[in-house]
Amino acid sequence: MNKPLVAVLSGAGISTDSGIPDYRGPNGLWRRDPGAEKLVTYEYYMGDPEIRRRSWQMRRKNRTLKAEPNAAHLAVAELEQSGVPVRVITQNVDGLHQLAGMPARKVLELHGSARSFVCTKCHARGPMEDALARVEAGEDDPPCLECGGILKSATVMFGERLDPVVLGEAVAITKACQVFIAVGSSLQVQPAAGLAGVAADHGARLVIVNAEPTPYDEIADEIVREPIGTALPELLRGLRESSR
Numbered sequence: 001m002n003k004p005l006v007a008v009l010s011g012a013g014i015s016t017d018s019g020i021p022d023y024r025g026p027n028g029l030w031r032r033d034p035g036a037e038k039l040v041t042y043e044y045y046m047g048d049p050e051i052r053r054r055s056w057q058m059r060r061k062n063r064t065l066k067a068e069p070n071a072a073h074l075a076v077a078e079l080e081q082s083g084v085p086v087r088v089i090t091q092n093v094d095g096l097h098q099l100a101g102m103p104a105r106k107v108l109e110l111h112g113s114a115r116s117f118v119c120t121k122c123h124a125r126g127p128m129e130d131a132l133a134r135v136e137a138g139e140d141d142p143p144c145l146e147c148g149g150i151l152k153s154a155t156v157m158f159g160e161r162l163d164p165v166v167l168g169e170a171v172a173i174t175k176a177c178q179v180f181i182a183v184g185s186s187l188q189v190q191p192a193a194g195l196a197g198v199a200a201d202h203g204a205r206l207v208i209v210n211a212e213p214t215p216y217d218e219i220a221d222e223i224v225r226e227p228i229g230t231a232l233p234e235l236l237r238g239l240r241e242s243s244r
């Protein structure tokens with residue numbers, strides 16, 4: 001018997017146990033603080049050096065880079081290591097799925113990664129730690145070392161488009177999978193939200209693991225409201241055993 005392809009769509013809720021708050025969701029920190037939202041809005045960032053200086057200070061203080069994966073991230077990686085084909089589609093920028101052991105090529109980061117910087121002009125990339133070291137050393141808005149362009153975090157800012165290649169792969173996996181597990185996502189931010197509907201339309205078993213109701217609960221095959229840190233490992237253990 002062929003093992004089912006499992007797609008895991010993860011949102012902010014999977015990383016709260018790792019100490020990372022929800023920045024981007026409908027009730028996230030950015031949306032509640034217009035001043036903070038400007039720091040992650042492309043137009044303001046590119047147009048105002050003061051916004052960039054404040055953004056670099058914010059990144060310097062951000063704890064995302066120091067966070068560790070939790071039991072839920074580890075359970076997803078263990079499922080993959082057990083031989084079940086797993087792909088992760090994540091709304092998170094924290095890189096914790098990869099740190100937990102998921103191969104990077106099997107993780108699609110819809111909103112990019114806070115662990116890298118990118119040049120807005122020549123698209124050179126590098127580890128965020130390198131850019132932050134320059135900020136620590138006194139460059140309050142470090143320019144690209146290749147071309148002098150403006151650097152930013154390799155995350156998708158408000159006002160920026162998602163990477164069409166990443167999005168295309170996410171849709172393809174969603175259509176191909178037999179099991180689609182949405183975990184820790186309110187399923188209110190596109191395009192992630194729509195993927196749940198696409199999965200169901202293409203015959204996948206739709207499982208939603210989230211503390212709060214979502215707009216897709218009605219079409220879900222299974223809804224889990226228990227805390228993600230215990231519920232997801234249990235759910236994935238069941239999947240692993242049934243696909244033996």
Ligand SMILES: [Zn+2]
Pocket residue numbers: 119120121122123124144145146147148149
């Ligand atoms: Zn450059």
